[in-house]
Amino acid sequence: NAGVMQNPRHLVRRRGQEARLRCSPVKGHSHVYWYRQLPEEGLKFMVYLQKENIIDESGMPKERFSAEFPKEGPSILRIQQVVRGDSAAYFCASKGPLTPSYEQYFGPGTRLTVT
Amino acid sequence: KQEVTQIPAALSVPEGENLVLNCSFTDSAIYNLQWFRQDPGKGLTSLLLIQSSQREQTSGRLNASLDKSSGRSTLYIAASQPGDSATYLCAVFTDQAGTALIFGKGTTLSVSS
Numbered sequence: 001n002a003g004v005m006q007n008p009r010h011l012v013r014r015r016g017q018e019a020r021l022r023c024s025p026v027k028g029h030s031h032v033y034w035y036r037q038l039p040e041e042g043l044k045f046m047v048y049l050q051k052e053n054i055i056d057e058s059g060m061p062k063e064r065f066s067a068e069f070p071k072e073g074p075s076i077l078r079i080q081q082v083v084r085g086d087s088a089a090y091f092c093a094s095k096g097p098l099t100p101s102y103e104q105y106f107g108p109g110t111r112l113t114v115t
Numbered sequence: 116k117q118e119v120t121q122i123p124a125a126l127s128v129p130e131g132e133n134l135v136l137n138c139s140f141t142d143s144a145i146y147n148l149q150w151f152r153q154d155p156g157k158g159l160t161s162l163l164l165i166q167s168s169q170r171e172q173t174s175g176r177l178n179a180s181l182d183k184s185s186g187r188s189t190l191y192i193a194a195s196q197p198g199d200s201a202t203y204l205c206a207v208f209t210d211q212a213g214t215a216l217i218f219g220k221g222t223t224l225s226v227s228s
Contacts, residue, residue: 003158009156033214033215035215040220042220043204043206043218044218045214045215045216045217048214056214058214059215101208101213101214101215102147102149102164102208102213104216106151106160107158108158109156109157109158
């Protein structure tokens with residue numbers, strides 16, 4: 001069984017460009033979480049999605065960030081007009097429909113560098 | 116607002132030593148606590164999960180304890196090995212209806228042979 005897959009693993013963007021991060025959950029998992037890990041910081045929750053629905057986006061910055069989890073395909077975290085402060089590791093986690101929220105399976109992360 | 120703190124931030128030990136990693140949380144009303152391992156360039160692996168009603172959990176050379184009333188947990192690693200070198204993260208889950216794990220910054224462990 002493949003675990004959570006994230007791509008790309010490393011992404012370099014210039015200031016002002018857009019970054020699109022993809023997350024393919026464990027097969028059969030319909031819930032996805034995105035976390036951000038800034039340098040020297042712990043992982044911070046950003047958003048929780050089910051297929052075609054945003055359940056909790058309380059950790060998402062108000063501007064430039066958006067997330068989706070379409071009926072088909074991976075979940076996408078989109079960052080518009082990136083700034084240097086967006087440089088971080090972005091982790092995706094998934095869980096099955098009937099498992100509790102604390103049983104999250106994490107992907108390897110995407111390291112975003114903004115130059 | 117729940118905050119999770121881990122001490123020390125980094126630890127270096129020779130192979131074979133027993134060691135303790137510490138985690139504290141500000142709000143004792145948690146549902147459970149997990150210890151994760153993070154290897155460079157890889158995802159997080161859950162090591163131990165302690166429910167709020169439990170005092171400790173063991174897996175192999177790892178033992179995690181929880182003192183909910185004082186807001187503390189420890190991860191004890193016996194007979195450390197170079198392969199234990201990684202960052203160890205503590206995370207709390209605040210309630211059954213909750214969404215997200217709340218993480219500490221981690222302790223980076225280096226075990227030398």
